[in-house]
Amino acid sequence: MDLRSELLPPPVPQDRLGETCQEIECIAALIALGKSEVADGAIAAFNETTSHSYKPHDFAHYQSWRDLKDFAKEAARPARPHMASITHDELTEIVQRILAGAPESDY
DSSP: OOOOGGGSOOOOOHHHHHHHHHHHHHHHHHHHTTOHHHHHHHHHHHHHHHTOOOOHHHHHSGGGTSOHHHHHHHHHSOOOOOOSOOOHHHHHHHHHHHHTTOTTTTO
16 A cells, blocks of 8 residues: 555655764764763754754664664654544554564654
8 A cells, every 4th residue: 555645754865864964973972072061052953953852862872772874864854743634544554564664664
C-alpha cells in the first residue's frame, strides 16, 4: 500500500545532513570540554532551527544508542506530525513497516 506523503519521512538533502552532523559534533565537543554555558546556548539555537527539544544528554551520549547520521537525520526533519485522521489501512501498513524493519521506520 502506498502511504500519503504526510505519513512518510521527508527527505533530507545531503548538505543539510552534513551541516547537522557538524552541529551535533560541535555541541558534543563543547559538553565534553565542560563548556556547559556555551553548549546550552548552542543547544537552544539548534532546537530553535530544528523545532525539536534536545537536551545536553542527547548530544553527550548519542553514540551509545545511535549513529551520528541517524541523529542528524532525525534532527533535520520536522518533529513528528500529529495526524488527526488516519485510516485503519494506513495504520496497518505503518505497523507492518515497523515490524519488518523497513528503512525510515523510526520516523
